[in-house]
Amino acid sequence: MVMMLPFVTAAIGTWQAMRGKRGSCLGWWLATFVIFVAWSHHHMTGTLPISL
């Protein structure tokens, strides 16, 4: 899992916004969100140390 990927895509999205490309920025935000969900699945599906 390449953990730096969401920062790279977020930076590219911000760069696109700075250049005035709104659609491209939205696309890169969506890519960042998809990576975030994938990483969340990888890192946040273990068992919690609590009992109910």
Place this chain on the structure above:
Amino acid sequence: MQSAFTSPASWVRLLNLAALAAICGALLFAFIWQIAFNEPPCPLCLLQRAAFAMAGIGLVLNLRFGYSPTHYGLTIVSSMAGAFAAGRQVLLHIAPNDTGFGSPFLGLHFYTWAFIAFCVLIAFCAVMLMLEQQRPVPSPSAGAARLANSVIVLFFALSVANAISTTLECGFGACPDDPTGYLWLP
């Protein structure tokens, strides 16, 4: 000549700018803490930073292209994702005698502060959506535009800095759950 923030639309711009500056402040503070106290962030901490970066994009779009429910929606969804990651980390350390991950700041760990910050961001967007009316956004004054551009550039630089830092810490593989150093640094 009209001052930078006199009309209601200018105040909305100022609040969006303040929110983006607050995100920059949070990312910068976490970065400084990481370097000053040699505490590399864990994977969940990195996910929260990534969520801050995503939330900031919505605010950048507001400042760059004018206010839109779509832009606020981006920030809300990003903040919900971040609150989910932060809440998960709070639950990981909620058991008695668990000292938590990393050093606390003002009595709370960073993931607890992050959870609070994401909730505040969601509330901020909700209030802004309630207050704003559909109207054309006036062009900002030169000073206000320069200030906004400076904050946007800082936000961009922080995203790049986090990408570099994360690469140094984890390389191109998975980050350890409890990191103690940087994989690519001696």
